[in-house]
Amino acid sequence: MATPVGFFTDTTLCIGCKACEVACKEWNALPNNPLEFRGSYDNTGQLDHANWRHVRFVEQAGTSQDKPIAWSMMSDVCKHCANASCLEVCPTNAIVRTEFDTVFIQQDVCNGCRDCIAACPYGVIGFNSDSGTAQKCTFCYDRLQNNLKPACATACPTQSIKFGPLDEMRQTAAVRLATLQQQGVSQARIYGNEEYGGLHALFLITDKPEAYNLPSAESAVLPSRNNIPGYLTAGVTAIVAAVAGLIAFRRRGESSSSSPSAGGAGSSPSPSGGGPGSSSSPARGGGQGGG
Amino acid sequence: MPGEHFVVPPHWEWYILAYFFFAGLAGGAFVIGTMLRLWGNPADKAASRLAFIISFPLLLLCPILLTLDLGQPLRFWHMLVDVKTGTPAFKAYSPISLGSWGLTIFGLFSFVMFLAAVDEGGYLRWRGLAGAGRILTSAVGKAFMLIGAIFGFFVAAYTGVLLAVSNQPVWSDTWTLGGLFLASGLSGAAATVLLLSRGRRDAAVSDGKLMEADRYFIILELILIALFLITLGGVVSKVLGGGWIILWLVVLIGTLVPLVAEWRPAMRRQVPPVVMPVLVLVGVLALRAVIIFSAQA
Numbered sequence: 001m002a003t004p005v006g007f008f009t010d011t012t013l014c015i016g017c018k019a020c021e022v023a024c025k026e027w028n029a030l031p032n033n034p035l036e037f038r039g040s041y042d043n044t045g046q047l048d049h050a051n052w053r054h055v056r057f058v059e060q061a062g063t064s065q066d067k068p069i070a071w072s073m074m075s076d077v078c079k080h081c082a083n084a085s086c087l088e089v090c091p092t093n094a095i096v097r098t099e100f101d102t103v104f105i106q107q108d109v110c111n112g113c114r115d116c117i118a119a120c121p122y123g124v125i126g127f128n129s130d131s132g133t134a135q136k137c138t139f140c141y142d143r144l145q146n147n148l149k150p151a152c153a154t155a156c157p158t159q160s161i162k163f164g165p166l167d168e169m170r171q172t173a174a175v176r177l178a179t180l181q182q183q184g185v186s187q188a189r190i191y192g193n194e195e196y197g198g199l200h201a202l203f204l205i206t207d208k209p210e211a212y213n214l215p216s217a218e219s220a221v222l223p224s225r226n227n228i229p230g231y232l233t234a235g236v237t238a239i240v241a242a243v244a245g246l247i248a249f250r251r252r253g254e255s256s257s258s259s260p261s262a263g264g265a266g267s268s269p270s271p272s273g274g275g276p277g278s279s280s281s282p283a284r285g286g287g288q289g290g291g
Numbered sequence: 292m293p294g295e296h297f298v299v300p301p302h303w304e305w306y307i308l309a310y311f312f313f314a315g316l317a318g319g320a321f322v323i324g325t326m327l328r329l330w331g332n333p334a335d336k337a338a339s340r341l342a343f344i345i346s347f348p349l350l351l352l353c354p355i356l357l358t359l360d361l362g363q364p365l366r367f368w369h370m371l372v373d374v375k376t377g378t379p380a381f382k383a384y385s386p387i388s389l390g391s392w393g394l395t396i397f398g399l400f401s402f403v404m405f406l407a408a409v410d411e412g413g414y415l416r417w418r419g420l421a422g423a424g425r426i427l428t429s430a431v432g433k434a435f436m437l438i439g440a441i442f443g444f445f446v447a448a449y450t451g452v453l454l455a456v457s458n459q460p461v462w463s464d465t466w467t468l469g470g471l472f473l474a475s476g477l478s479g480a481a482a483t484v485l486l487l488s489r490g491r492r493d494a495a496v497s498d499g500k501l502m503e504a505d506r507y508f509i510i511l512e513l514i515l516i517a518l519f520l521i522t523l524g525g526v527v528s529k530v531l532g533g534g535w536i537i538l539w540l541v542v543l544i545g546t547l548v549p550l551v552a553e554w555r556p557a558m559r560r561q562v563p564p565v566v567m568p569v570l571v572l573v574g575v576l577a578l579r580a581v582i583i584f585s586a587q588a
Contacts, residue, residue: 048299088384091388092370092374092380093375093380108374111362111363111364111367114302115453117301117302119456122297215296219295224384226466230455231448234473237470237473244511245322246326247507
Protein backbone atom coordinates (compact mmCIF):
# COMPACT_ATOMS: atom_id res chain seq x y z
CA MET A 1 0.00 0.00 0.00
CA ALA A 2 1.17 3.47 -0.85
CA THR A 3 1.69 6.05 1.88
CA PRO A 4 -1.59 7.44 3.24
CA VAL A 5 -2.01 10.99 1.99
CA GLY A 6 -3.74 14.02 3.40
CA PHE A 7 -4.70 17.64 2.92
CA PHE A 8 -4.03 20.31 5.49
CA THR A 9 -6.19 23.36 4.85
CA ASP A 10 -5.15 26.39 6.87
CA THR A 11 -8.18 28.68 6.88
CA THR A 12 -6.14 31.58 8.24
CA LEU A 13 -4.25 31.71 4.94
CA CYS A 14 -7.26 31.41 2.65
CA ILE A 15 -8.08 34.59 0.73
CA GLY A 16 -11.18 33.24 -0.99
CA CYS A 17 -9.77 33.42 -4.51
CA LYS A 18 -11.36 30.09 -5.47
CA ALA A 19 -8.37 29.01 -7.52
CA CYS A 20 -8.80 25.59 -5.91
CA GLU A 21 -12.39 25.37 -7.13
CA VAL A 22 -11.40 26.33 -10.65
CA ALA A 23 -8.46 23.92 -10.76
CA CYS A 24 -10.64 21.12 -9.46
CA LYS A 25 -13.35 21.77 -12.01
CA GLU A 26 -10.84 22.01 -14.82
CA TRP A 27 -8.90 18.85 -13.99
CA ASN A 28 -11.97 16.76 -13.26
CA ALA A 29 -14.04 18.23 -16.11
CA LEU A 30 -16.83 19.26 -13.74
CA PRO A 31 -19.65 21.39 -15.16
CA ASN A 32 -19.95 25.11 -14.53
CA ASN A 33 -22.27 26.37 -11.85
CA PRO A 34 -25.43 28.14 -13.01
CA LEU A 35 -25.19 31.91 -12.82
CA GLU A 36 -27.32 33.05 -9.93
CA PHE A 37 -27.07 35.71 -7.25
CA ARG A 38 -26.88 34.20 -3.80
CA GLY A 39 -26.51 37.39 -1.80
CA SER A 40 -22.93 36.49 -0.96
CA TYR A 41 -19.52 36.23 -2.56
CA ASP A 42 -19.97 32.52 -1.86
CA ASN A 43 -21.69 31.83 -5.13
CA THR A 44 -20.74 28.16 -5.16
CA GLY A 45 -23.09 27.41 -2.30
CA GLN A 46 -22.19 23.90 -1.28
CA LEU A 47 -20.20 20.81 -2.08
CA ASP A 48 -22.07 18.54 -4.47
CA HIS A 49 -21.62 16.39 -7.56
CA ALA A 50 -20.27 19.34 -9.55
CA ASN A 51 -18.34 21.13 -6.79
CA TRP A 52 -15.67 19.01 -5.13
CA ARG A 53 -13.95 22.02 -3.59
CA HIS A 54 -16.01 24.81 -2.09
CA VAL A 55 -14.55 27.99 -0.65
CA ARG A 56 -16.95 28.58 2.19
CA PHE A 57 -17.37 32.24 3.16
CA VAL A 58 -18.22 32.04 6.83
CA GLU A 59 -19.80 35.40 7.57
CA GLN A 60 -19.85 36.34 11.21
CA ALA A 61 -20.73 39.46 13.15
CA GLY A 62 -17.74 41.83 13.26
CA THR A 63 -16.14 43.26 16.34
CA SER A 64 -16.73 46.96 15.57
CA GLN A 65 -19.10 49.24 13.65
CA ASP A 66 -16.64 49.90 10.86
CA LYS A 67 -16.19 46.13 10.46
CA PRO A 68 -19.76 44.83 10.62
CA ILE A 69 -18.88 41.50 9.06
CA ALA A 70 -15.91 39.25 9.64
CA TRP A 71 -15.17 36.59 7.08
CA SER A 72 -13.54 33.31 7.76
CA MET A 73 -12.84 31.50 4.55
CA MET A 74 -12.41 27.80 4.33
CA SER A 75 -11.79 25.70 1.25
CA ASP A 76 -14.00 22.74 2.07
CA VAL A 77 -13.57 19.30 0.58
CA CYS A 78 -14.38 15.64 1.19
CA LYS A 79 -12.72 14.60 4.45
CA HIS A 80 -11.83 11.05 3.30
CA CYS A 81 -12.63 9.85 6.83
CA ALA A 82 -10.79 6.86 8.29
CA ASN A 83 -14.21 5.62 9.45
CA ALA A 84 -16.32 6.83 6.56
CA SER A 85 -20.10 6.94 6.93
CA CYS A 86 -20.60 6.75 3.16
CA LEU A 87 -18.41 3.69 2.78
CA GLU A 88 -20.15 2.04 5.70
CA VAL A 89 -23.67 2.23 4.25
CA CYS A 90 -22.91 1.76 0.54
CA PRO A 91 -24.74 -1.46 -0.39
CA THR A 92 -22.99 -2.08 -3.71
CA ASN A 93 -19.38 -1.69 -2.55
CA ALA A 94 -19.09 1.14 -5.07
CA ILE A 95 -17.36 3.20 -2.37
CA VAL A 96 -13.93 1.83 -1.64
CA ARG A 97 -10.74 2.79 0.12
CA THR A 98 -7.81 3.29 -2.24
CA GLU A 99 -4.19 2.36 -1.77
CA PHE A 100 -3.63 5.98 -0.64
CA ASP A 101 -6.18 5.42 2.16
CA THR A 102 -8.62 7.83 0.51
CA VAL A 103 -12.32 7.20 -0.14
CA PHE A 104 -13.33 6.75 -3.76
CA ILE A 105 -16.68 6.21 -5.50
CA GLN A 106 -16.37 3.78 -8.41
CA GLN A 107 -18.59 5.33 -11.05
CA ASP A 108 -19.05 2.08 -12.94
CA VAL A 109 -20.37 0.32 -9.83
CA CYS A 110 -22.54 2.99 -8.17
CA ASN A 111 -26.22 2.52 -9.00
CA GLY A 112 -27.43 5.81 -7.59
CA CYS A 113 -29.29 4.61 -4.48
CA ARG A 114 -28.12 7.76 -2.65
CA ASP A 115 -27.71 6.09 0.75
CA CYS A 116 -24.22 7.61 0.98
CA ILE A 117 -25.76 11.09 0.61
CA ALA A 118 -28.04 10.43 3.59
CA ALA A 119 -25.05 9.20 5.58
CA CYS A 120 -22.32 11.79 4.94
CA PRO A 121 -22.32 14.13 7.96
CA TYR A 122 -20.43 16.78 6.00
CA GLY A 123 -22.87 17.03 3.09
CA VAL A 124 -20.06 16.29 0.68
CA ILE A 125 -21.62 13.85 -1.78
CA GLY A 126 -23.99 14.96 -4.53
CA PHE A 127 -26.14 13.08 -6.99
CA ASN A 128 -25.39 13.65 -10.65
CA SER A 129 -28.65 13.21 -12.50
CA ASP A 130 -26.82 12.98 -15.84
CA SER A 131 -24.68 10.01 -14.84
CA GLY A 132 -27.21 8.68 -12.34
CA THR A 133 -24.47 8.23 -9.75
CA ALA A 134 -23.19 9.77 -6.54
CA GLN A 135 -20.08 11.90 -6.96
CA LYS A 136 -17.53 13.65 -4.78
CA CYS A 137 -13.86 14.55 -4.54
CA THR A 138 -11.62 11.70 -5.70
CA PHE A 139 -8.53 13.24 -4.06
CA CYS A 140 -7.40 13.45 -7.71
CA TYR A 141 -6.88 9.71 -7.65
CA ASP A 142 -5.60 9.74 -11.22
CA ARG A 143 -3.00 12.37 -10.33
CA LEU A 144 -1.93 10.50 -7.20
CA GLN A 145 -1.34 7.39 -9.29
CA ASN A 146 1.01 9.48 -11.41
CA ASN A 147 2.85 11.05 -8.47
CA LEU A 148 1.18 14.41 -8.97
CA LYS A 149 -0.32 16.67 -6.31
CA PRO A 150 -4.10 17.10 -6.37
CA ALA A 151 -5.15 19.99 -8.60
CA CYS A 152 -6.51 22.15 -5.77
CA ALA A 153 -3.31 22.01 -3.71
CA THR A 154 -1.26 22.69 -6.81
CA ALA A 155 -3.27 25.79 -7.69
CA CYS A 156 -3.60 27.35 -4.21
CA PRO A 157 -1.59 30.61 -4.38
CA THR A 158 -1.32 31.14 -0.60
CA GLN A 159 -0.50 27.57 0.35
CA SER A 160 -3.65 27.47 2.40
CA ILE A 161 -4.13 23.98 0.96
CA LYS A 162 -1.18 21.73 1.63
CA PHE A 163 -0.81 18.17 0.46
CA GLY A 164 1.49 15.38 1.51
CA PRO A 165 1.80 12.19 3.52
CA LEU A 166 -0.85 12.23 6.24
CA ASP A 167 1.64 12.02 9.13
CA GLU A 168 3.56 14.92 7.68
CA MET A 169 0.35 16.95 7.35
CA ARG A 170 -0.47 16.29 11.00
CA GLN A 171 2.94 17.56 12.04
CA THR A 172 2.65 20.62 9.82
CA ALA A 173 -0.78 21.35 11.33
CA ALA A 174 0.53 21.00 14.87
CA VAL A 175 3.45 23.37 14.19
CA ARG A 176 1.17 25.95 12.58
CA LEU A 177 -1.28 25.72 15.48
CA ALA A 178 1.49 26.32 17.98
CA THR A 179 2.70 29.32 15.99
CA LEU A 180 -0.76 30.90 15.87
CA GLN A 181 -1.37 30.30 19.54
CA GLN A 182 1.97 31.95 20.34
CA GLN A 183 0.78 34.91 18.29
CA GLY A 184 -2.34 35.16 20.44
CA VAL A 185 -4.89 33.43 18.22
CA SER A 186 -6.18 31.45 21.17
CA GLN A 187 -9.30 30.16 19.36
CA ALA A 188 -7.24 28.37 16.75
CA ARG A 189 -7.66 24.59 16.69
CA ILE A 190 -7.08 21.64 14.42
CA TYR A 191 -10.13 19.82 13.14
CA GLY A 192 -9.77 16.26 11.93
CA ASN A 193 -7.30 14.54 14.21
CA GLU A 194 -9.99 12.66 16.13
CA GLU A 195 -13.25 12.91 14.22
CA TYR A 196 -14.29 9.74 12.41
CA GLY A 197 -11.10 7.96 13.33
CA GLY A 198 -9.00 10.76 11.88
CA LEU A 199 -9.66 12.65 8.67
CA HIS A 200 -7.49 12.79 5.59
CA ALA A 201 -8.42 16.45 5.26
CA LEU A 202 -7.27 18.41 8.30
CA PHE A 203 -8.39 21.99 8.89
CA LEU A 204 -6.97 24.75 10.99
CA ILE A 205 -9.98 26.78 12.12
CA THR A 206 -10.42 29.76 14.41
CA ASP A 207 -13.92 29.14 15.71
CA LYS A 208 -15.95 26.21 16.92
CA PRO A 209 -16.35 23.51 14.23
CA GLU A 210 -20.08 24.11 13.78
CA ALA A 211 -19.34 27.62 12.48
CA TYR A 212 -17.69 25.94 9.49
CA ASN A 213 -20.43 23.32 9.06
CA LEU A 214 -18.24 20.71 10.70
CA PRO A 215 -19.78 18.44 13.34
CA SER A 216 -18.03 18.51 16.70
CA ALA A 217 -16.02 15.50 17.87
CA GLU A 218 -18.98 14.45 20.08
CA SER A 219 -21.38 14.64 17.12
CA ALA A 220 -19.05 12.80 14.76
CA VAL A 221 -20.88 9.48 14.93
CA LEU A 222 -21.40 6.75 12.34
CA PRO A 223 -24.78 5.70 10.91
CA SER A 224 -24.24 2.13 12.13
CA ARG A 225 -24.81 3.31 15.70
CA ASN A 226 -28.54 2.97 14.97
CA ASN A 227 -28.43 -0.60 13.64
CA ILE A 228 -28.77 -2.48 16.92
CA PRO A 229 -31.30 -0.12 18.58
CA GLY A 230 -33.33 -0.04 15.35
CA TYR A 231 -33.51 -3.81 14.87
CA LEU A 232 -34.00 -4.36 18.59
CA THR A 233 -37.05 -2.08 18.62
CA ALA A 234 -38.35 -3.84 15.52
CA GLY A 235 -37.78 -7.22 17.20
CA VAL A 236 -39.59 -6.22 20.37
CA THR A 237 -42.44 -4.79 18.28
CA ALA A 238 -42.61 -8.06 16.31
CA ILE A 239 -42.87 -10.07 19.53
CA VAL A 240 -45.59 -7.79 20.93
CA ALA A 241 -47.42 -7.92 17.58
CA ALA A 242 -47.19 -11.73 17.56
CA VAL A 243 -48.68 -11.86 21.06
CA ALA A 244 -51.42 -9.47 19.93
CA GLY A 245 -52.03 -11.74 16.94
CA LEU A 246 -52.20 -14.77 19.20
CA ILE A 247 -54.83 -13.07 21.34
CA ALA A 248 -56.85 -11.86 18.35
CA PHE A 249 -56.59 -14.93 16.12
CA ARG A 250 -56.49 -17.69 18.73
CA ARG A 251 -58.63 -20.74 18.18
CA ARG A 252 -61.98 -20.20 19.80
CA GLY A 253 -65.35 -21.87 19.85
CA GLU A 254 -66.65 -22.09 16.30
CA SER A 255 -69.33 -19.50 17.01
CA SER A 256 -66.84 -16.87 18.13
CA SER A 257 -65.09 -16.76 14.80
CA SER A 258 -68.01 -14.94 13.28
CA SER A 259 -69.05 -12.87 16.24
CA PRO A 260 -67.92 -9.29 16.77
CA SER A 261 -68.15 -7.90 13.29
CA ALA A 262 -71.29 -5.90 13.17
CA GLY A 263 -71.69 -3.45 10.37
CA GLY A 264 -70.00 -5.14 7.51
CA ALA A 265 -69.27 -8.30 5.78
CA GLY A 266 -68.13 -9.64 9.09
CA SER A 267 -71.73 -10.29 9.95
CA SER A 268 -71.84 -13.01 7.36
CA PRO A 269 -72.32 -16.46 8.79
CA SER A 270 -69.40 -18.84 8.89
CA PRO A 271 -69.32 -21.54 6.24
CA SER A 272 -71.36 -24.53 7.14
CA GLY A 273 -69.44 -27.35 8.64
CA GLY A 274 -66.43 -25.38 9.72
CA GLY A 275 -64.25 -28.45 9.54
CA PRO A 276 -60.66 -28.44 8.40
CA GLY A 277 -61.57 -29.03 4.80
CA SER A 278 -64.65 -26.95 4.65
CA SER A 279 -63.11 -23.52 4.36
CA SER A 280 -61.39 -24.39 1.14
CA SER A 281 -64.27 -26.17 -0.47
CA PRO A 282 -66.76 -23.29 -0.74
CA ALA A 283 -64.32 -21.18 -2.70
CA ARG A 284 -63.29 -24.08 -4.88
CA GLY A 285 -66.78 -25.07 -5.79
CA GLY A 286 -68.68 -21.93 -5.01
CA GLY A 287 -67.56 -19.80 -7.89
CA GLN A 288 -66.25 -16.99 -5.69
CA GLY A 289 -63.93 -15.69 -8.29
CA GLY A 290 -60.19 -15.48 -8.39
CA GLY A 291 -58.33 -13.85 -5.58
CA MET B 292 -28.73 14.13 22.47
CA PRO B 293 -28.90 14.21 18.68
CA GLY B 294 -25.62 14.96 16.96
CA GLU B 295 -25.40 18.07 14.83
CA HIS B 296 -24.66 17.08 11.27
CA PHE B 297 -24.52 19.02 8.05
CA VAL B 298 -25.92 16.33 5.83
CA VAL B 299 -27.82 17.01 2.63
CA PRO B 300 -31.05 15.18 1.76
CA PRO B 301 -30.84 12.09 -0.48
CA HIS B 302 -34.07 13.07 -2.24
CA TRP B 303 -35.84 9.84 -1.50
CA GLU B 304 -39.32 10.76 -2.56
CA TRP B 305 -42.43 9.22 -4.15
CA TYR B 306 -41.00 5.91 -5.28
CA ILE B 307 -39.51 5.35 -1.85
CA LEU B 308 -42.73 6.38 -0.13
CA ALA B 309 -44.68 3.90 -2.27
CA TYR B 310 -42.05 1.23 -1.67
CA PHE B 311 -42.15 1.66 2.11
CA PHE B 312 -45.95 1.51 1.99
CA PHE B 313 -46.17 -1.66 -0.09
CA ALA B 314 -43.29 -3.36 1.77
CA GLY B 315 -45.18 -2.82 5.03
CA LEU B 316 -48.37 -4.24 3.56
CA ALA B 317 -46.67 -7.21 1.86
CA GLY B 318 -44.70 -8.23 4.95
CA GLY B 319 -47.65 -7.56 7.23
CA ALA B 320 -50.09 -9.55 5.07
CA PHE B 321 -47.79 -12.59 5.11
CA VAL B 322 -47.47 -12.38 8.90
CA ILE B 323 -51.23 -12.07 9.31
CA GLY B 324 -51.82 -14.97 6.94
CA THR B 325 -49.41 -17.09 8.97
CA MET B 326 -50.92 -16.14 12.32
CA LEU B 327 -54.45 -16.83 11.11
CA ARG B 328 -53.35 -20.19 9.73
CA LEU B 329 -51.37 -21.29 12.77
CA TRP B 330 -53.53 -19.97 15.55
CA GLY B 331 -56.95 -19.48 14.01
CA ASN B 332 -59.98 -21.70 13.52
CA PRO B 333 -60.45 -23.76 10.38
CA ALA B 334 -62.93 -21.09 9.31
CA ASP B 335 -60.11 -18.54 9.25
CA LYS B 336 -58.39 -20.37 6.42
CA ALA B 337 -60.10 -18.28 3.77
CA ALA B 338 -58.91 -14.98 5.29
CA SER B 339 -55.44 -16.49 5.68
CA ARG B 340 -55.49 -17.48 2.00
CA LEU B 341 -56.52 -13.97 1.07
CA ALA B 342 -53.63 -12.55 3.09
CA PHE B 343 -51.13 -14.83 1.33
CA ILE B 344 -52.63 -14.03 -2.04
CA ILE B 345 -52.29 -10.26 -1.60
CA SER B 346 -48.80 -10.43 -0.08
CA PHE B 347 -47.00 -11.53 -3.24
CA PRO B 348 -48.41 -9.00 -5.76
CA LEU B 349 -47.78 -6.21 -3.25
CA LEU B 350 -44.24 -7.46 -2.80
CA LEU B 351 -43.70 -7.56 -6.56
CA LEU B 352 -44.22 -3.80 -6.66
CA CYS B 353 -41.33 -3.25 -4.25
CA PRO B 354 -38.31 -4.10 -6.45
CA ILE B 355 -39.96 -2.27 -9.34
CA LEU B 356 -40.29 0.90 -7.27
CA LEU B 357 -36.80 0.55 -5.83
CA THR B 358 -35.33 0.06 -9.29
CA LEU B 359 -37.16 3.06 -10.70
CA ASP B 360 -35.76 5.19 -7.88
CA LEU B 361 -32.16 4.30 -8.70
CA GLY B 362 -30.07 6.73 -10.70
CA GLN B 363 -28.90 3.74 -12.75
CA PRO B 364 -31.89 1.37 -12.80
CA LEU B 365 -30.12 -1.21 -14.96
CA ARG B 366 -27.59 -1.65 -12.18
CA PHE B 367 -30.22 -2.81 -9.68
CA TRP B 368 -28.42 -6.16 -9.45
CA HIS B 369 -25.35 -4.43 -8.00
CA MET B 370 -27.28 -4.59 -4.71
CA LEU B 371 -26.81 -8.35 -4.69
CA VAL B 372 -23.58 -8.98 -6.61
CA ASP B 373 -20.23 -7.31 -6.12
CA VAL B 374 -19.44 -6.54 -9.73
CA LYS B 375 -15.71 -6.32 -9.15
CA THR B 376 -15.36 -9.72 -7.54
CA GLY B 377 -18.46 -11.56 -8.71
CA THR B 378 -19.22 -12.52 -5.13
CA PRO B 379 -22.43 -11.72 -3.26
CA ALA B 380 -22.54 -8.09 -2.12
CA PHE B 381 -23.64 -8.48 1.46
CA LYS B 382 -23.05 -5.98 4.25
CA ALA B 383 -24.86 -6.85 7.45
CA TYR B 384 -24.52 -3.31 8.81
CA SER B 385 -25.95 -1.69 5.66
CA PRO B 386 -29.76 -1.90 5.87
CA ILE B 387 -30.13 -1.43 2.11
CA SER B 388 -27.83 -4.41 1.53
CA LEU B 389 -29.55 -6.50 4.18
CA GLY B 390 -32.94 -5.39 2.89
CA SER B 391 -32.10 -6.34 -0.69
CA TRP B 392 -31.35 -9.87 0.45
CA GLY B 393 -34.34 -9.86 2.79
CA LEU B 394 -36.65 -8.85 -0.04
CA THR B 395 -35.22 -11.49 -2.34
CA ILE B 396 -35.56 -14.29 0.20
CA PHE B 397 -38.97 -13.12 1.36
CA GLY B 398 -40.00 -13.06 -2.31
CA LEU B 399 -39.39 -16.80 -2.46
CA PHE B 400 -41.53 -17.47 0.62
CA SER B 401 -44.21 -15.10 -0.56
CA PHE B 402 -44.33 -16.67 -4.03
CA VAL B 403 -44.59 -20.23 -2.72
CA MET B 404 -47.35 -19.31 -0.29
CA PHE B 405 -49.12 -17.39 -3.04
CA LEU B 406 -49.15 -20.50 -5.23
CA ALA B 407 -50.26 -22.65 -2.30
CA ALA B 408 -53.08 -20.27 -1.43
CA VAL B 409 -54.19 -19.99 -5.06
CA ASP B 410 -54.27 -23.78 -5.32
CA GLU B 411 -56.06 -24.30 -2.02
CA GLY B 412 -58.64 -21.68 -2.93
CA GLY B 413 -59.20 -23.28 -6.29
CA TYR B 414 -58.69 -20.00 -8.06
CA LEU B 415 -56.38 -21.33 -10.73
CA ARG B 416 -56.81 -24.71 -12.35
CA TRP B 417 -53.39 -25.63 -13.59
CA ARG B 418 -51.96 -29.11 -13.42
CA GLY B 419 -48.48 -27.87 -12.54
CA LEU B 420 -49.90 -26.28 -9.45
CA ALA B 421 -51.86 -29.30 -8.27
CA GLY B 422 -51.12 -30.16 -4.69
CA ALA B 423 -49.34 -26.88 -3.87
CA GLY B 424 -52.12 -26.11 -1.43
CA ARG B 425 -50.96 -28.97 0.77
CA ILE B 426 -48.08 -26.74 1.86
CA LEU B 427 -50.57 -24.82 3.91
CA THR B 428 -51.55 -27.82 6.00
CA SER B 429 -48.39 -29.95 6.24
CA ALA B 430 -46.02 -29.66 9.18
CA VAL B 431 -43.13 -28.76 6.88
CA GLY B 432 -45.33 -26.19 5.21
CA LYS B 433 -46.17 -24.61 8.54
CA ALA B 434 -42.50 -24.40 9.43
CA PHE B 435 -41.88 -22.84 6.01
CA MET B 436 -44.65 -20.33 6.64
CA LEU B 437 -43.23 -19.51 10.06
CA ILE B 438 -39.77 -18.79 8.65
CA GLY B 439 -41.41 -16.74 5.92
CA ALA B 440 -43.25 -14.75 8.57
CA ILE B 441 -39.94 -13.84 10.20
CA PHE B 442 -38.82 -12.45 6.86
CA GLY B 443 -42.23 -10.77 6.56
CA PHE B 444 -41.63 -9.02 9.88
CA PHE B 445 -38.20 -8.01 8.61
CA VAL B 446 -39.41 -6.60 5.30
CA ALA B 447 -42.10 -4.56 7.02
CA ALA B 448 -39.66 -3.24 9.64
CA TYR B 449 -36.26 -2.78 8.02
CA THR B 450 -37.33 0.25 5.99
CA GLY B 451 -37.53 2.19 9.25
CA VAL B 452 -34.08 1.00 10.29
CA LEU B 453 -32.82 1.99 6.83
CA LEU B 454 -33.82 5.58 7.50
CA ALA B 455 -32.34 5.53 11.00
CA VAL B 456 -28.97 4.21 9.81
CA SER B 457 -27.95 7.54 8.34
CA ASN B 458 -26.88 10.90 9.65
CA GLN B 459 -30.06 12.59 8.46
CA PRO B 460 -31.78 14.73 11.09
CA VAL B 461 -34.99 13.16 12.48
CA TRP B 462 -34.31 9.70 10.98
CA SER B 463 -31.04 9.18 12.80
CA ASP B 464 -32.20 10.83 16.00
CA THR B 465 -34.58 8.05 17.01
CA TRP B 466 -34.49 4.28 17.49
CA THR B 467 -38.22 3.85 16.99
CA LEU B 468 -38.66 3.81 13.21
CA GLY B 469 -38.19 0.07 12.63
CA GLY B 470 -40.85 -0.79 15.20
CA LEU B 471 -43.12 2.03 14.10
CA PHE B 472 -43.09 1.01 10.44
CA LEU B 473 -43.68 -2.60 11.44
CA ALA B 474 -46.69 -1.79 13.65
CA SER B 475 -48.20 0.47 11.01
CA GLY B 476 -47.47 -2.06 8.25
CA LEU B 477 -49.29 -4.77 10.20
CA SER B 478 -52.20 -2.43 10.82
CA GLY B 479 -52.35 -1.54 7.12
CA ALA B 480 -52.14 -5.21 6.13
CA ALA B 481 -55.03 -6.12 8.45
CA ALA B 482 -57.02 -3.25 6.91
CA THR B 483 -56.19 -4.47 3.38
CA VAL B 484 -57.40 -7.99 4.16
CA LEU B 485 -60.55 -6.53 5.71
CA LEU B 486 -61.08 -4.38 2.66
CA LEU B 487 -60.68 -7.24 0.22
CA SER B 488 -62.80 -9.62 2.27
CA ARG B 489 -65.85 -7.46 1.55
CA GLY B 490 -68.32 -9.49 -0.43
CA ARG B 491 -66.40 -12.71 0.17
CA ARG B 492 -68.39 -14.70 2.66
CA ASP B 493 -65.68 -17.25 3.33
CA ALA B 494 -63.03 -14.67 4.20
CA ALA B 495 -65.37 -12.26 5.94
CA VAL B 496 -65.89 -14.84 8.69
CA SER B 497 -62.60 -13.65 10.15
CA ASP B 498 -63.40 -9.94 10.03
CA GLY B 499 -64.02 -9.79 13.76
CA LYS B 500 -60.62 -11.25 14.51
CA LEU B 501 -58.91 -9.00 11.98
CA MET B 502 -60.55 -5.95 13.49
CA GLU B 503 -59.44 -7.02 16.94
CA ALA B 504 -55.87 -7.54 15.69
CA ASP B 505 -55.92 -4.20 13.91
CA ARG B 506 -56.99 -2.58 17.16
CA TYR B 507 -53.91 -3.97 18.91
CA PHE B 508 -51.63 -2.99 16.02
CA ILE B 509 -53.01 0.55 16.05
CA ILE B 510 -52.45 0.85 19.80
CA LEU B 511 -48.88 -0.38 19.29
CA GLU B 512 -48.45 2.13 16.48
CA LEU B 513 -49.75 5.01 18.63
CA ILE B 514 -47.35 4.09 21.44
CA LEU B 515 -44.47 4.06 18.97
CA ILE B 516 -45.55 7.38 17.45
CA ALA B 517 -45.43 8.88 20.95
CA LEU B 518 -41.99 7.38 21.54
CA PHE B 519 -40.85 8.63 18.13
CA LEU B 520 -41.82 12.20 18.95
CA ILE B 521 -40.33 12.02 22.45
CA THR B 522 -37.01 10.62 21.27
CA LEU B 523 -36.59 13.39 18.71
CA GLY B 524 -36.05 15.95 21.46
CA GLY B 525 -35.34 19.38 20.00
CA VAL B 526 -35.58 18.12 16.41
CA VAL B 527 -39.30 17.41 16.88
CA SER B 528 -40.18 20.83 15.48
CA LYS B 529 -38.90 19.66 12.10
CA VAL B 530 -41.61 17.00 11.84
CA LEU B 531 -44.41 18.89 13.57
CA GLY B 532 -43.82 22.37 12.18
CA GLY B 533 -45.18 23.99 9.08
CA GLY B 534 -47.60 22.10 6.91
CA TRP B 535 -46.53 18.71 8.26
CA ILE B 536 -49.13 19.00 10.99
CA ILE B 537 -51.78 18.35 8.32
CA LEU B 538 -50.23 14.97 7.54
CA TRP B 539 -50.08 14.20 11.26
CA LEU B 540 -53.80 14.96 11.46
CA VAL B 541 -54.35 12.42 8.68
CA VAL B 542 -52.25 9.95 10.67
CA LEU B 543 -54.35 10.58 13.76
CA ILE B 544 -57.60 10.23 11.82
CA GLY B 545 -56.30 7.00 10.32
CA THR B 546 -55.54 5.56 13.72
CA LEU B 547 -57.90 7.07 16.28
CA VAL B 548 -61.13 7.00 14.25
CA PRO B 549 -60.88 3.26 13.39
CA LEU B 550 -59.79 2.58 16.96
CA VAL B 551 -62.80 4.38 18.47
CA ALA B 552 -65.07 2.74 15.90
CA GLU B 553 -63.89 -0.67 17.12
CA TRP B 554 -65.36 0.05 20.52
CA ARG B 555 -68.48 1.73 19.21
CA PRO B 556 -70.27 -0.59 16.79
CA ALA B 557 -73.07 1.98 16.45
CA MET B 558 -70.58 4.47 15.00
CA ARG B 559 -69.19 1.85 12.65
CA ARG B 560 -72.62 0.96 11.33
CA GLN B 561 -73.23 4.57 10.30
CA VAL B 562 -70.50 4.50 7.64
CA PRO B 563 -69.96 2.14 4.71
CA PRO B 564 -67.78 -0.80 5.78
CA VAL B 565 -64.92 0.20 3.50
CA VAL B 566 -64.42 3.52 5.26
CA MET B 567 -62.48 2.31 8.30
CA PRO B 568 -59.96 0.14 6.41
CA VAL B 569 -59.45 2.95 3.90
CA LEU B 570 -58.84 5.42 6.73
CA VAL B 571 -56.24 3.05 8.21
CA LEU B 572 -54.46 2.71 4.86
CA VAL B 573 -54.43 6.46 4.26
CA GLY B 574 -53.01 6.90 7.77
CA VAL B 575 -50.28 4.34 7.09
CA LEU B 576 -49.31 6.20 3.92
CA ALA B 577 -49.42 9.60 5.63
CA LEU B 578 -47.20 8.37 8.47
CA ARG B 579 -44.50 7.31 6.06
CA ALA B 580 -44.92 10.46 3.99
CA VAL B 581 -44.48 12.81 6.94
CA ILE B 582 -41.42 10.95 8.21
CA ILE B 583 -39.78 10.69 4.78
CA PHE B 584 -40.48 14.20 3.54
CA SER B 585 -40.24 16.32 6.69
CA ALA B 586 -36.69 15.16 7.42
CA GLN B 587 -35.58 16.15 3.93
CA ALA B 588 -37.33 19.52 3.81
